[in-house]
Amino acid sequence: MSLVENYNPLADPIYQVMDENGMVNEALRPAGLTDDLLLQMYEEMVLTRMADDKVNKLQRQGRMGTYPSMQGQEACQIPIAHNLKKEDWVAPAFRELGIMMMCGVPLVDIYRYWGGFESGSKMPKGVNVLPVSIPVGSQLLHAVGIAWGLKLQKKSGVTVPFFSDGATSTGDFHSALNFAGVYRTATVFLCQNNQYAISTPRAAQTASRTLAEKALAYGFNGIQVDGNDVMAMYAVTKDAIEYARGGGGPVLIEAVTFRQGPHTSSDDPKKYVPAGEREMWMKKDPIARLQKYLQTKNLWSEDLQKEIDVRGAATVEKAVAEYEATPSVQIDELFDYVHAELTPDLAEQKAALQKALYK
Amino acid sequence: MVEALNLALKQEMKKDPSVLLIGEDVGIDGGVFRVSDGLINQFGKERVIDTPLSESGIIGAGIGLALSGMKPICEIQFSGFIYSGLEQLISHAARMRWRSRGRFTCPMVIRAPNGGGVKALEHHSEAMEAIFGAIQGLKVVMPATPYDAKGLLISAIRDPDPVLFLEPMRVYRAFREEVPEEEYTIPIGKAAVVNEGSDVTVVTWGAMRWLCEKVISAHGDKASIELIDLRTISPMDFETILASVQKTGRCVIVQEGSQSFGVAAEISARLMEKCLLNLQAPVERVTSPDVPPPYLRGEMLTLPSEERIWRAIEKVLNF
Numbered sequence: 151m152s153l154v155e156n157y158n159p160l161a162d163p164i165y166q167v168m169d170e171n172g173m174v175n176e177a178l179r180p181a182g183l184t185d186d187l188l189l190q191m192y193e194e195m196v197l198t199r200m201a202d203d204k205v206n207k208l209q210r211q212g213r214m215g216t217y218p219s220m221q222g223q224e225a226c227q228i229p230i231a232h233n234l235k236k237e238d239w240v241a242p243a244f245r246e247l248g249i250m251m252m253c254g255v256p257l258v259d260i261y262r263y264w265g266g267f268e269s270g271s272k273m274p275k276g277v278n279v280l281p282v283s284i285p286v287g288s289q290l291l292h293a294v295g296i297a298w299g300l301k302l303q304k305k306s307g308v309t310v311p312f313f314s315d316g317a318t319s320t321g322d323f324h325s326a327l328n329f330a331g332v333y334r335t336a337t338v339f340l341c342q343n344n345q346y347a348i349s350t351p352r353a354a355q356t357a358s359r360t361l362a363e364k365a366l367a368y369g370f371n372g373i374q375v376d377g378n379d380v381m382a383m384y385a386v387t388k389d390a391i392e393y394a395r396g397g398g399g400p401v402l403i404e405a406v407t408f409r410q411g412p413h414t415s416s417d418d419p420k421k422y423v424p425a426g427e428r429e430m431w432m433k434k435d436p437i438a439r440l441q442k443y444l445q446t447k448n449l450w451s452e453d454l455q456k457e458i459d460v461r462g463a464a465t466v467e468k469a470v471a472e473y474e475a476t477p478s479v480q481i482d483e484l485f486d487y488v489h490a491e492l493t494p495d496l497a498e499q500k501a502a503l504q505k506a507l508y509k
Numbered sequence: 510m511v512e513a514l515n516l517a518l519k520q521e522m523k524k525d526p527s528v529l530l531i532g533e534d535v536g537i538d539g540g541v542f543r544v545s546d547g548l549i550n551q552f553g554k555e556r557v558i559d560t561p562l563s564e565s566g567i568i569g570a571g572i573g574l575a576l577s578g579m580k581p582i583c584e585i586q587f588s589g590f591i592y593s594g595l596e597q598l599i600s601h602a603a604r605m606r607w608r609s610r611g612r613f614t615c616p617m618v619i620r621a622p623n624g625g626g627v628k629a630l631e632h633h634s635e636a637m638e639a640i641f642g643a644i645q646g647l648k649v650v651m652p653a654t655p656y657d658a659k660g661l662l663i664s665a666i667r668d669p670d671p672v673l674f675l676e677p678m679r680v681y682r683a684f685r686e687e688v689p690e691e692e693y694t695i696p697i698g699k700a701a702v703v704n705e706g707s708d709v710t711v712v713t714w715g716a717m718r719w720l721c722e723k724v725i726s727a728h729g730d731k732a733s734i735e736l737i738d739l740r741t742i743s744p745m746d747f748e749t750i751l752a753s754v755q756k757t758g759r760c761v762i763v764q765e766g767s768q769s770f771g772v773a774a775e776i777s778a779r780l781m782e783k784c785l786l787n788l789q790a791p792v793e794r795v796t797s798p799d800v801p802p803p804y805l806r807g808e809m810l811t812l813p814s815e816e817r818i819w820r821a822i823e824k825v826l827n828f
Contacts, residue, residue: 272610280576281608285600291566292601295573302529302555303578321593325566332561487607488646490614490669493698493744 153389154401157373159363164374164406167381170434172442180385187232188440189449191380194231195224195437197462198248201257204466205247205264209415213474215266220245222410225436226342226377228252229384230310233391239278241293241311243286245342245409249312253279257469258476267476268483278307286347287313287320290339294326294400297335308336308394316347318361327402331368336394338387339365339402342377344409345431349422365402377405378436408434481507511681513655513688514544514620517662518582520692522552525580528666529556532567532584532620541586542622542681564594568619572602575615580666588621588675589632602671603646618665623651623675624716624765626812628805634678635802636715636766641673642743642775648697649742651675653718655686657740660695668697675742677716700746702753706735709822710753712776713763714739717813721763724818732826742772747779754780758789759825763813768796790828793821 157165167178202221208214220227227248234240240253251257254277262270263282271281283289293311300307317323318341330337341361345352358364365372375386383405390401408431412419419428444450485492485500492500522528530545536559539546549557560567564585571581585591591598598619606614625634641649650665650672652658658676665672703718704725711734713721718738725734735753739745754760760780762773777792795818797811 268608269610271608273612275612280613281605283601285596288569288596288600291569291597292573292576295570295575296577297573298570299574299577299579302574303527305577309573321563322565322569322596325561325563325569328561328563329566329570483610487611489648489744490606494748495744 152393152398153386154371154373154393155398157371159360159366159372159374164376165382165386166376166379167385168379168439168443170439172439172446174381174443178385179381180388183381183384185447185449188380189444191228191232192437192440192444193458193461194228194252195380195440196458197465198224198228198251199437200459200462201251201466201469202247204470205261206411206415208470213265214261215264216414216416217264218245218414219411220247222408222431222435223342223344223377224248225380225383226340226405226407227312229380230340230387232384233388234308234310236276237278237305237307238391239280239293239296239307239309241280241289241309242282243289243313243317244282244284245314246282246312250279253277255279257465258472261469261473262476265473265476267479269476287317287322289313290317290326291322291329294330294335294337297337298329298333301333301335306395308338308391310338310340312340312342314341314347315343315345315352315355315361316350317341318364319355327365327368327400330400331370334399336397337400338390338394339400340387341402341404343404343406346409346413346419346423348413348417360404362402362404370400370402372402372404374404374406377407378434378439380436380440510652510655510658510676511542511544513659514662514676515546515548516688516690517659517666518545518548519551521663521666522548522556527578528580528582529558529574530582530584531558531560531571531574533560533562533586535559535584540584542678544620545584564590564592565597568594568597568602571617571619572597572605572615575617576605576613580616582618582620582666585619585621587633587635588623588637589635591619591621598647598671598673599644603644606670607646614669615671616669618662618672618674620674620676622678622681624677624679625802625808626679626716628808629678631804634808636797638675638742639766639771641675642772646670648672648744649675650697650740651677651715651742652740653677653680653715653738655688657695657701659688660693661697661740663692664694664697667694672697675715679716680719683719695740698741698744698746700740700749701738702735702749703738704734704736706733706757708733708757709759709761709825710735710737710750710757711761711763711818711822712737712739712750714742714772715765717763717765720813720815720818724815724822727815728819728822732822734822745775747776750776750780751783755784755787758787760788761793761795761818761821761825763818764794764796765812766797767799768794769799771796790825793825795821
């Protein structure tokens with residue numbers, strides 16, 4: 151019996167492999183989760199945090215648009231990428247820089263999107279990542295539909311929609327999980343319970359004890375996992391994806407984490423996050439936690455950190471330079487993708503706008 | 510019209526294995542209007558699929574099906590129930606090509622019975638095509654005859670982008686018309702000049718076409734009326750309207766839906782922009798008033814009638 155099948159969301163404690171001090175329950179550590187892989191994921195999480203923080207800095211300098219930082223949610227997004235195959239699909243919400251980058255979306259395109267260039271949402275060929283979806287909860291149905299379509303076409307592929315606790319209150323969350331249950335789609339719902347939907351805390355969002363247990367009502371299982379524990383996230387997503395790929399049906403993962411930053415760059419969480427709550431969560435930080443483990447294994451040193459930081463900074467700076475060299479938005483780009491072909495009305499409006507703007 | 514639509518679905522499903530039909534009661538029941546009658550027997554329950562009762566779910570999952578390489582035809586039982594699916598329609602189906610710069614597309618058809626005049630319950634008689642026509646990236650088609658229904662539905666299924674296909678309920682079984690057995694298409698975005706005339710242009714679409722034809726039968730001796738059936742709401746074939754009004758100098762627009770912010774207003778504004786000096790009279794609209802569609806006892810009070818249409822024609826002729 152697989153880990154996700156075995157878990158009882160109504161009774162079992164939150165699934166954890168590595169505690170806040172980096173102490174590991176080796177019995178739960180999955181095969182394949184080597185120290186080398188952990189070291190790799192450590193560097194990927196550090197890079198994610200640097201890339202994310204860079205947007206915040208650029209935003210404050212007026213070089214970026216409004217941005218929803220994902221700081222603190224790195225362990226929800228990096229490990230799962232190692233368990234996905236090329237045939238799988240990801241349907242992100244908007245706080246998903248980490249998983250998007252890991253699945254092959256160029257960092258420069260992520261920057262372009264948040265910087266206000268439509269070209270940022272053109273995913274490279276072969277990268278099965280849908281563009282950012284801002285209406286909360288709406289992308290879950292797309293992931294279910296894709297998995298359903300693959301199943302009907304006898305193709306394999308698991309779909310993973312990303313969303314947060316707020317999305318579980320939407321009608322589309324209900325419809326998506328319901329459709330997934332009825333058609334047994336290979337969908338792994340990844341809910342990052344980051345405790346807040348803008349200012350509304352998780353407790354005000356639903357009377358359910360956990361979000362994971364909601365899966366039971368749709369005829370499949372859910373599992374609550376420590377979303378700041380990179381080992382637990384690796385183990386649970388590996389198991390859930392294999393289970394779905396093998397025809398077991400959908401799984402709901404509730405990754406319990408914390409949004410360390412504001413909702414977006416336009417928000418101030420000091421207004422609504424009670425004193426001490428953030429500090430409490432900072433002690434559970436996913437990157438610091440993995441670093442503690444690596445230290446106990448003598449796999450981390452200040453010198454290594456410097457190397458990682460230098461490599462990360464180079465990657466980020468290269469993306470920033472490319473982003474800042476993005477050509478200005480052209481009228482063509484705005485009209486040419488509305489339909490497969492320009493309609494007579496659009497052709498006329500485009501010509502009129504070009505004339506008005508450029509004479 | 511029901512049989513014509515059924516035939517179109519059957520032929521396209523036979524021709525293209527990626528076409529599938531999803532919706533509430535579309536399987537064994539054949540849809541509440543029987544448009545998909547018998548299709549489940551021919552194509553099986555993996556291609557004619559009864560879904561849970563969720564319009565947002567049908568359209569949202571339909572988007573995913575399209576992204577996966579299939580061509581879903583989503584049936585919404587009545588257009589008055591589509592509103593919970595509007596977010597999926599507006600924010601995703603109609604925008605996926607644009608958002609992804611052509612990398613992801615949503616070739617899908619959303620079919621829905623539309624309009625009143627059949628003594629149905631509340632929410633079953635809506636004619637809100639103006640709302641849908643305002644959605645960027647969405648094509649909105651509304652056939653008025655069985656022949657057009659078949660040809661336009663085949664075009665909609667083959668279209669590379671999402672098409673909202675509104676079927677006038679009042680015409681479903683109103684009369685019989687021979688429809689060719691073989692496949693044919695009618696281009697989306699092309700209106701039909703149904704009756705040629707020189708005194709006044711009447712523009713209409715959907716079930717209202719039949720009232721206008723009756724007006725022509727009754728009053729054709731008094732005025733030479735050119736009748737245009739729009740057939741596609743968006744993208745609109747304004748060229749055909751313009752050519753006609755430049756000839757006649759007068760225009761009456763007959764719209765089943767309520768008056769303000771409608772398709773008729775759009776046509777009227779364009780006539781002002783393009784042929785003000787050709788106009789011999791102000792453009793006249795015959796529409797329902799801006800009230801919710803009345804229940805079955807009162808619905809005929811608000812819907813455009815032959816008499817109101819003729820009076821509007823007389824008004825522009827005598828201006």
